[in-house]
Structures are given as C-alpha cells and as structure tokens.
Amino acid sequence: RITRAHPEHQFLFFFDRKHDPGFIFGDNVIPVELFPQARHPFLYYLWFEFSVAFALKKYKPDVFLSTDGYLSLRSGVPQVPVFHDLAFIHYPEGISFWEKKYYHRFFPRYAKKAERIVAVSEFTKQDIVKQYQVSADKIDVVYNAPAEGFKPVNEQVKLYTQQQFAQGSPYFCYVGALHPRKNIDTLLKAFDEFKRSSDTPFKLLIVGRKAWLSETIETTYNAMQFKNEVIFTGRVPENDLYNITASAHAMVYIPLFEGFGLPLVEAMACDVPVITSNVSSMPEVAGDAGILVSPLDHTQTAQAMLRLVNDETFYRQKKLASTKRKLDFSWDVSAAHLWQSILKATQQHT
Numbered sequence: 403r404i405t406r407a408h409p410e411h412q413f414l415f416f417f418d419r420k421h422d423p424g425f426i427f428g429d430n431v432i433p434v435e436l437f438p439q440a441r442h443p444f445l446y447y448l449w450f451e452f453s454v455a456f457a458l459k460k461y462k463p464d465v466f467l468s469t470d471g472y473l474s475l476r477s478g479v480p481q482v483p484v485f486h487d488l489a490f491i492h493y494p495e496g497i498s499f500w501e502k503k504y505y506h507r508f509f510p511r512y513a514k515k516a517e518r519i520v521a522v523s524e525f526t527k528q529d530i531v532k533q534y535q536v537s538a539d540k541i542d543v544v545y546n547a548p549a550e551g552f553k554p555v556n557e558q559v560k561l562y563t564q565q566q567f568a569q570g571s572p573y574f575c576y577v578g579a580l581h582p583r584k585n586i587d588t589l590l591k592a593f594d595e596f597k598r599s600s601d602t603p604f605k606l607l608i609v610g611r612k613a614w615l616s617e618t619i620e621t622t623y624n625a626m627q628f629k630n631e632v633i634f635t636g637r638v639p640e641n642d643l644y645n646i647t648a649s650a651h652a653m654v655y656i657p658l659f660e661g662f663g664l665p666l667v668e669a670m671a672c673d674v675p676v677i678t679s680n681v682s683s684m685p686e687v688a689g690d691a692g693i694l695v696s697p698l699d700h701t702q703t704a705q706a707m708l709r710l711v712n713d714e715t716f717y718r719q720k721k722l723a724s725t726k727r728k729l730d731f732s733w734d735v736s737a738a739h740l741w742q743s744i745l746k747a748t749q750q751h752t
Contacts, residue, residue: 403737404741405430407738407741408430412432413430413431414434414461415431415433416457417433417434436457437453443500443501446472446504447504450473450475451475452476454477455476462479464748465517465748466479466481467484467744469484472508475512475515480750481515482520482744483513483516483519483520485519485520485661486522486661487522487526487529487661488526489659489661490502490506490509491533495582495583496582509534513534516540517750518750520541520544520740520743521544522544522545522546522662523686524686525661525683527541527543542743544739545730546667546731547731547735547736548667548728549644551644552648552671552672553648554672555648555649559645559648562645563645563646563648563649567633567642568605569605572605574593574606574652575653576608576655577609577653578610578665579610579611580610580612580616582618583659585658586608587618587619587622588656588703589608589656589700590606590619590622590626590632591622591700592656592701592703593628593631593704594629595700596703597627597631598627604707605632605633607635608632609643609646611637612634647672650669650672650674651674651710651711653668653669655678655679655684656679657682657684659681660679660683660684661682661683662683663678666687667728670688670725670727670728671728671731672724675693675717675720675724677703678693678694679694680696681696681697689723689727689730690723691727693720
C-alpha cells in the first residue's frame, strides 16, 4: 500500500534469501539480497550489524523501516522499528536460550537507537515506555488489520465448512500457534465444562501449528470428558482459514499475554463474536465486541460460551458489536499512519 501510494519515492527491500517476485509491488521497489540467512540469533547479529549496515552505507536511504523490531546499531541512518510485543520479558517460556539472550541484550538498545518506534497497540506502547524508559512522544500506535479474505459468509458456506472441518456440527474456534502463552489448556478445560453444562452438538476447532504442543496441553486434553468433541486441524490453507473463522459461532481466544491479538480482528471482520482475555492488549482491541474473561479462570470462559449459545438476544448484540468494531481496523488506514511515522523519523533527523 505504501509503495503504491507513493510512486514518487524509491523503496529498497532487503531480503536474507532469494526473494519472492510477489513482493516487488512496482517499478519503485528494488530487491536487495543480503547474506547470510538470518535463521539464528548469531546470524541475526551478523545480518543486521554487518550486511544491513553495509547496505545502508552503500545505498544511503533516508530511513530504514524494520517491521519486526530489529535494527542496525552500527548505522547512522534514521531507523523505525515496529514493536509487536515484549512477550519475551513477561512470558519467556517457550523461547530458546539464545533467542532470550539476544532479545534482552539488543531490544533495549533498539528502543534507544530508534528515531521513532511504531507499536501495534496502546498497551504495547505503554509496555515499551515502562520497560525501556523511552519517551511516549517517540512512539506511534499503528494497529494491525485483517486480510481482505476475512469477511462474512452465507449459510451455504457455513454448512459446507461445518461438514468439512467440524463433522457437520456448529463450533467455537481458536486460531493461533499452540504456544504455552496462548493458554490452550485453560481453553480445553472451559470447553469441557461448557459441554457438561450444555446438551448441544458444539465442537471446538483448534486451528494452528502443533509445534508447541506442550505436555500441559496433552495432559489436559487426555483428562477431558469430551475430548472427542475437540478437533485439531493443524495449519490450514488461507481460504480454509477465512471460511473456518467466518463460519464459527464465536472465536474463543484467551491468551495470557498479547501485543495485539490479530485473530480477534479477523473474527470481527467476519461479524463473529469474540470471547477474549481481560489482560494486556485484548480489551483494547476487542472493544465492545469482546466478552472479557479472566484467562486464569476456565469457568468464566465456559459461562461466556454458554451465554452465546443460550441467549439469542445477547448473541445478536455481540455479533452487531463485531460488525461495528471491525470498521476501526483497516490496512489502508494503518499504511497511512505508518507512512506518517516514517516521515516524522526523516524530519526529526534533518
């Protein structure tokens, strides 16, 4: 969006491997492939402190935008990192030893080095201010937004999706990695309690990578009374993800910590109600559309699920609230705000 909106500017895209031509959005985008592939903290260091620093010196751009927080400390070019969260400080479980060392050593320096910082939520902004003693005036909040494929679907698509993924039943869904911070074991306990209290055919679809399938999740799952009603789909193709989200009765997304919580806005884009945690960024992102619960109390989540099934008026209210809240998230708006941050960085530097 930015490159197409600003044909008067030239954009260099740095890649750490052979680039996909799909990223070259126009004649004003120039791909630059830099060695080595940054697949490990030692290689992150080499890539940003040597390869990127050398490229910035060679091409002399007005600004360097880093969409995942990393910067080049050796470069004098004004730099703008996007900070998604500081989860590694609050929930270090599940992060490798070297990743943890790298983040703790370098991210405070990146925060100080940055000309401006972009945070994906007001919550993340305040966390950066608190953890790194950075002035709030230096940080701009730019929300994420859903992909265009997330939109409401008709009853025919819903029935087809139920047949394809949920054995023909209505369902609640969770979308995301099976990471400890995502609180899947509490979700499983909540669903079990919901099923014990409700004589309904509802299933629970858990959509996401099983890479983090922990012992805690397995233990909770094996102890469930209604484990046969839980369906782990693994990762699914994009179009299936759109349909699964849009065909759900509700999205149940109750992490312990989140810098933004993209599945919430994806569900709301489909007019689907959301049950989410009352901590970190989730209340900010969900707004009135969210049914807020304690992520530590599975009974609260079970009760929210029951209410969305049994109380038709309440369900319609939350569905309508999602329809209204989705208007606050747009990649066009986010691109315009990000562009303003980039301009501010270049103006501050001159």
